[in-house]
Amino acid sequence: xxxxxxxxxxxxxxxxxxxxxxxxxxxxxxxxxxxxxxxxxxxxxxxxxxxxxxxxxxxxxxxxxxxxxxxxxxxxxxxxxxxxxxxxxxxxxxxxxxxxxxxxxxxxxxxxxxxxxxxxxxxxxxxxxxxxxxxxxxxxxxxxxxxxxxxxxxxxxxxxxxxxxxxxxxxxxxxxxxxxxxxxxxxxxxxxxxxxxxxxxxxxxxxxxxxxxxxxxxxxxxxxxxxxxxxxxxxxxxxxxxxxxxxxxxxxxxxxxxxxxxxxxxxxxxxxxxxxxxxxxxxxxxxxxxxxxxxxxx
Amino acid sequence: xxxxxxxxxxxxxxxxxxxxxxxxxxxxxxxxxxxxxxxxxxxxxxxxxxxxxxxxxxxxxxxxxxxxxxxxxxxxxxxxxxxxxxxxxxxxxxxxxxxxxxxxxxxxxxxxxxxxxxxxxxxxxxxxxxxxxxxxxxxxxxxxxxxxxxxxxxxxxxxxxxxxxxxxxxxxxxxxxxxxxxxxxxxxxxxxxxxxxxxxxxxxxxxxxxxxxxxxxxxxxxxxxxxxxxxxxxxxxxxxxxxxxxxxxxxxxxxxxxxxxxxxxxxxxxxxxxxxxxxxxxxxxxxxxxxxxxxxxxxxxxxxxxxxxxxxxxxxxxxxxxxxxxxxxxxxxxxxxxxxxxxxxxxxxxxxxxxxxxxxxxxxxxxxxxxxxxxxxxxxxxxxxxxxxxxxxxxxxxxxxxxxxxxxxxxxxxxxxxxxxxxxxxxxxxxxxxxxxxxxxxxxxxxxxxxxxxxxxxxxxxxxxxxxxxxxx
Numbered sequence: 001x002x003x004x005x006x007x008x009x010x011x012x013x014x015x016x017x018x019x020x021x022x023x024x025x026x027x028x029x030x031x032x033x034x035x036x037x038x039x040x041x042x043x044x045x046x047x048x049x050x051x052x053x054x055x056x057x058x059x060x061x062x063x064x065x066x067x068x069x070x071x072x073x074x075x076x077x078x079x080x081x082x083x084x085x086x087x088x089x090x091x092x093x094x095x096x097x098x099x100x101x102x103x104x105x106x107x108x109x110x111x112x113x114x115x116x117x118x119x120x121x122x123x124x125x126x127x128x129x130x131x132x133x134x135x136x137x138x139x140x141x142x143x144x145x146x147x148x149x150x151x152x153x154x155x156x157x158x159x160x161x162x163x164x165x166x167x168x169x170x171x172x173x174x175x176x177x178x179x180x181x182x183x184x185x186x187x188x189x190x191x192x193x194x195x196x197x198x199x200x201x202x203x204x205x206x207x208x209x210x211x212x213x214x215x216x217x218x219x220x221x222x223x224x225x226x227x228x229x230x231x232x233x234x235x236x237x238x239x240x241x242x243x244x245x246x247x248x249x250x251x252x253x254x255x256x257x258x259x260x261x262x263x264x265x266x267x268x269x270x271x272x273x274x275x276x277x278x279x280x281x282x283x284x285x286x287x288x289x290x291x292x293x294x295x296x297x298x
Numbered sequence: 299x300x301x302x303x304x305x306x307x308x309x310x311x312x313x314x315x316x317x318x319x320x321x322x323x324x325x326x327x328x329x330x331x332x333x334x335x336x337x338x339x340x341x342x343x344x345x346x347x348x349x350x351x352x353x354x355x356x357x358x359x360x361x362x363x364x365x366x367x368x369x370x371x372x373x374x375x376x377x378x379x380x381x382x383x384x385x386x387x388x389x390x391x392x393x394x395x396x397x398x399x400x401x402x403x404x405x406x407x408x409x410x411x412x413x414x415x416x417x418x419x420x421x422x423x424x425x426x427x428x429x430x431x432x433x434x435x436x437x438x439x440x441x442x443x444x445x446x447x448x449x450x451x452x453x454x455x456x457x458x459x460x461x462x463x464x465x466x467x468x469x470x471x472x473x474x475x476x477x478x479x480x481x482x483x484x485x486x487x488x489x490x491x492x493x494x495x496x497x498x499x500x501x502x503x504x505x506x507x508x509x510x511x512x513x514x515x516x517x518x519x520x521x522x523x524x525x526x527x528x529x530x531x532x533x534x535x536x537x538x539x540x541x542x543x544x545x546x547x548x549x550x551x552x553x554x555x556x557x558x559x560x561x562x563x564x565x566x567x568x569x570x571x572x573x574x575x576x577x578x579x580x581x582x583x584x585x586x587x588x589x590x591x592x593x594x595x596x597x598x599x600x601x602x603x604x605x606x607x608x609x610x611x612x613x614x615x616x617x618x619x620x621x622x623x624x625x626x627x628x629x630x631x632x633x634x635x636x637x638x639x640x641x642x643x644x645x646x647x648x649x650x651x652x653x654x655x656x657x658x659x660x661x662x663x664x665x666x667x668x669x670x671x672x673x674x675x676x677x678x679x680x681x682x683x684x685x686x687x688x689x690x691x692x693x694x695x696x697x698x699x700x701x702x703x704x705x706x707x708x709x710x711x712x713x714x715x716x717x718x719x720x721x722x723x724x725x726x727x728x729x730x731x732x733x734x735x736x737x738x739x740x741x742x743x744x745x746x747x748x749x750x751x752x753x754x755x756x757x758x759x760x761x762x763x764x765x766x767x768x769x770x771x
Contacts, residue, residue: 008329008728009721016717039408040401041699042706049696051407056688059417060680064422070428133429141665143431143629164665169424169673173679260407293735 007292014285016282028271037262039187047259061248064170068242071168072177078137081130082180082228088127089221092120092197093214099204100211107207114201123199125150128186128194138182140164147182154192170241176234178249185227186220193220238275302620303361304755310362314341317365318741325729326738333508335372335727337500342366349365370500374523376723377507381514381521383716385578387709392583393598394709396464398704400602403456406695409563412453413691415446416613420679427669427676430659431627441656443635443649450613454606454644458555461588461599465553468584471567472549475516475581476653478542479531482509487542488527493527517547517565518578534575536567536687547574549581558600559590598701603644610643613687624658624671630745632658 014135016075031037041048099113129146130137136157139147141164144157158164166179186193203210321339328334346358376522389532405411429435485506489499508533510521519533531539538545549564565574565581576582591604614636618668621635632651639646651657658675660668678686 003494003723004730006725006728006730008313008730009724014720024391026485040398040702041404041406041695042398042401042702043698045703048407048699049692052413052688052692052695055407055413056417056680059414059421063421063676067424067428104527134432135667141430141668143662143666159665161664163661163670164668166667167670167673168428172677175673269327293732297735297739 005287011289014281014289018278018281018285021281022231023149025271025278028267028274031262032264032267032271033046035261035264047134050259052257053140054252054259056184058249058256060172061245062221062270063253064114065245065249067168068238068245071170071176071178071238072235074135074137074166074168075134075231075238077130077132078178078231079228079235081127081137082224082231083186085124085127085185085224086221086228088120088124089193091201091219092117092124093217093221095120096200096210096214096217098107099200100209100214102207108287110204110207114204117197117201117204121201121206124186124197125154125194127138128182135166138180140179140182141166146189148186148194149191154189154194156188158182168238170238170245174241176238178234178238180227180231185224187223193224196220207232299695301759304758305697305752307360307362308748308752308755310344311751312745314339314363314365315745315748317368317743319738319745320586321368322737322741326731327732329729329734333504334729335370335500335504335507336729338369338371340366355755368500369553370503371727373509373723373726376726377511378521379719380509380579380716380723381519384511384515384721385518387712387716388580389518389578389583389586390705390709390712392580393587394702394705396460396584396587397598397698397705400457400460400599401698401702403453403460404695404698408762412446412449413688413695414441415449415633416687416691417679419446420676423672423676426657426659429653430667430672432668433654436627436654436657440649440651440653446613446725447636447647447649448611448660450606450647454513454603454726457599457603457606460554461558461603462553464584464599466589468549468563468581468588470580472547472737473514475513475538476544476546478509478512478516479538482506482513482529482531482539483542483544483763484670485509486539487526488544489737495622499527514579516579517574517581518576530738533579534577536574545569557604561579563588563682564592602694602698605690606644607642609687609690609694610638610647610687611640612690614638614643614647616685616687617675620675621658623662625660625662625664625666625668626655626657627659627667628655630655631662632656662710 002121030039038044038047038051095113095117099110102110125148128138128148136142136145136147139156140158142157142159148155149155165177165181167175168178169175184186187195189195196213200210200213200217203213318339318341319572321337325336341363344361344364346360349358396728406413408414413605419439419442422435422442425435426432426439466611485502489502489506492499492502506529510529513519513531513533515540517533519531519538522530524530528539528541529539530537533547535591536545546568547565548568549563549565552558552561563585564573565576565585567574567766576585587598589599589600592599594601614634614715617636618634622633624632626632633656637646637648637650656674660666664670679688682689
C-alpha cells in the first residue's frame with residue numbers, strides 16, 4: 001500500500017501515463033492511416049492465418065481467371081471453326097446431290113462441280129487445322145503444327161492416347177476440356193471427310209454416280225454437329241465458370257477486407273476519444289505538477 | 299548547573315538546526331538524482347548531569363540536543379521487490395524485443411511477404427500449363443522461381459544476422475554484469491571500512507543499491523545484507539559478489555550461427571568453468587533465444603531458421619514429385635526442379651532448369667504440348683494437405699505470431715509489476731518537495747528559536763554582570 005506520495009513519484013507516473021496515452025494514439029493513428037487492422041502476425045495470429053489463406057485463394061482465383069480467358073479463346077475458336085465447317089459441308093452435300101443427277105449433266109458441268117469440291121475440301125482442311133495462339137485446336141497436344149496432314153493421306157497428328165486432351169483449370173478442383181477431338185469430328189485417313197470429298201470429286205470426273213456417297217456424307221455431318229453440341233456445352237460451362245469466378249473474386253476481396261482492414265468509422269471514433277483523453281492527461285498533468293509549497297510560502 | 303550552561307544548550311540547538319538545514323539542502327539538491335534515497339537528521343535530547351553525593355541537588359534540566367547521525371530512509375524489502383521485478387521484466391523484455399524484430403522480417407500478412415512470392419510462383423506454373431512449349435511463360439516461371447529462392451534465403455539470413463546480433467549483445471551484457479559486480483565489491487570494501495571508522499555511508503549505499511538492481515536486471519539473483527554492512531549478491535545460487543571480492547562470469551560458445559548445435563552459447567563462471575543457471579534477467583532472456591533448435595521447443599531464432607529449412611524442403615519436395623520424370627515442352631524427360639542440401643535447404647535451394655527445354659509441362663510419352671503436369675504443380679498453390687508448402691508457411695507465420703503475442707503480453711505484465719515495485723520504492727525513498735519545505739521551515743524556526751534563547755541568556759547575564767551592585771554609584 002502506497003502511503004506516501006512524492007513529487008518525484010507523481011512526475012514519473014505522469015510521464016508513464018502520458019507515454020501510455022501516446023502509444024495508444026500512435027497505434028490508432030497507424031491503423032487509421034494504413035487502414036490495416038493487422039500489420040504483423042502478433043496483432044492477431046488467427047486473423048493472420050485467415051489472411052494468408054484468403055490471399056492464397058485470391059491469387060489462385062486470379063490465375064483461374066486467366067485460365068478461363070484462355071479456355072474461352074480455345075472454345076470460341078473451335079465453335080466458329082465448326083460453324084464454318086457445317087456450312088461448308090452443307091455446300092458439299094448440295095453439290096453432291098446435284099452431281100448425282102448425272103443423266104442431265106455434261107462432263108464439263110461435272111468437272112465444274114469437281115473443281116468446286118476440291119476447293120471446298122481445301123477449305124475444310126483449313127478449318128480442321130484452325131489454330132488458336134499457335135496451337136492447332138483439333139490436334140490435342142501435338143506440336144506438328146497441323147491437325148491433319150495435307151492430301152492425300154489426311155493422317156491426324158495426335159498421339160491417339162485417350163489422355164491426349166487439352167484442359168484448363170477453372171477452379172481448384174475442376175478442369176474443362178478446351179480442345180475438340182479431331183478424328184471424331186472429321187474422321188481420319190481414308191475414312192476422313194476430306195478423303196470422302198476427294199472420292200466424290202474423282203467419281204464425278206470418272207463418270208461414276210456419286211449418290212452412293214450421300215449416306216457417308218450424312219454420317220460425317222452428324223458427327224460434326226455432335227461435336228458442335230459438345231463444344232457448345234463446354235462453352236456454356238466455361239461461361240458459367242467466368243461468372244462464378246467474378247462473384248468469387250468479389251467475395252474473397254470482401255473476406256480479405258473483413259479480416260485485414262479496419263472499420264474506419266470505429267477507428268476514427270476511437271482516435272477522437274484517444275485524442276481527448278491524451279489532451280486531458282496533458283492538461284491535468286500540467287496543473288498538478290506545477291504547484292509546490294514554495295509557491296505559497298512567503 | 300553552571301551559569302553558562304544555558305548558552306551551551308542554545309548552542310546545541312543551533313548546531314542541530316543547522317545540521318537539519320544542511321540535510322534538507324542535500325535532499326533538495328538531489329531531488330532528481332537517480333537512486334538517491336532521502337535522508338533525515340536524527341537527534342536526541344541530552345539529559346541533565348547526574349548528581350553525585352548523598353544529598354539530592356536542586357532540580358536540573360537537560361543539556362540540549364545531540365545530533366546522532368543522518369539516517370537513510372530506505373527500505374530493504376522494497377529494494378528486494380524492485381530487484382525481483384527488474385529481473386523478470388528484463389527477461390521478458392529481451393525475448394519480446396527479439397520476437398518483435400524477428401516477426402517484422404516476415405512482412406506478413408501483405409503484398410511483400412514470402413507467401414505472395416509463393417503464390418506468384420505457382421500461378422506462373424499455370425501460365426506454363428496454358429502455353430506448354432512456349433519459351434516466354436517458362437522464362438517468367440524460372441524468374442519467379444529465382445525470386446522465391448532468394449527470398450527464402452534472405453529470410454534465413456535475416457534470422458542468422460539477428461542471432462549474431464543477439465549473441466554480440468549478450469557479450470556486452472556479460473561485460474556490464476562483471477563491471478557492475480566489480481563496482482559492488484569495491485563499494486562493499488569502502489562501506490565496511492567507512493562504517494568501522496564511524497562515518498556516514500548513505501550516498502555509497504544509494505550507489506550500491508542501484509548497482510545491485512542493475513545486476514538483478516541483467517542476471518536475476520538475490521542480494522543479501524550482511525552485518526558488516528557489505529552485501530552478498532548471488533546469481534544462480536552462487537555468489538558473484540562476496541565482501542570486497544567478486545567472481546567474473548563469461549559467455550562461452552560459438553559466435554557463428556552455423557556451429558550453434560555443436561557449441562551452444564552459455565554463461566559460466568570464469569574461474570571454474572561451471573555453468574551458471576540463471577533464474578531471470580536480460581542475459582537469461584538473450585540466452586533462451588540463442589539456444590539451438592530442438593523439435594520446436596528450442597531457441598526461437600534457431601527454430602525460425604529450422605522452419606525456413608523445413609519450408610524450403612517441403613517446397614522442393616512438392617514440386618519435384620511432379621517434375622521428376624515428366625516431359626518438357628520440347629519432348630525431353632525432366633529431372634528435379636529444385637536442388638538442395640538436406641539440413642540447410644533454405645540457403646542451398648537452387649533452381650535446376652535453365653530454359654523451356656528443361657521445365658516439365660506434360661506427362662512423359664504424351665503429346666509434346668501437354669500441360670497437365672505444370673497444371674498439377676500450379677494447383678499445389680491452395681492445397682490444404684499437411685506438408686504442402688503454403689500450409690507449412692502459414693503454420694510458421696501463425697505460430698511465430700502466437701509466440702510473439704504471448705511474449706509481448708508477458709513483457710507487458712512483467713513491466714507493470716516492475717513499475718509498481720519501483721513506484722513503491724519511490725514512494726518510500728524519493729524526495730518530496732513539500733515535505734522538504736516543511737522541514738526547511740521547521741529547522742529555520744528552530745534555529746531562530748535557539749538564537750532567541752541565546753539572546754535571552756546573554757541579556758540575563760548582562761543584567762547580572764553589568765547592572766548588579768551599582769546602587770548609589
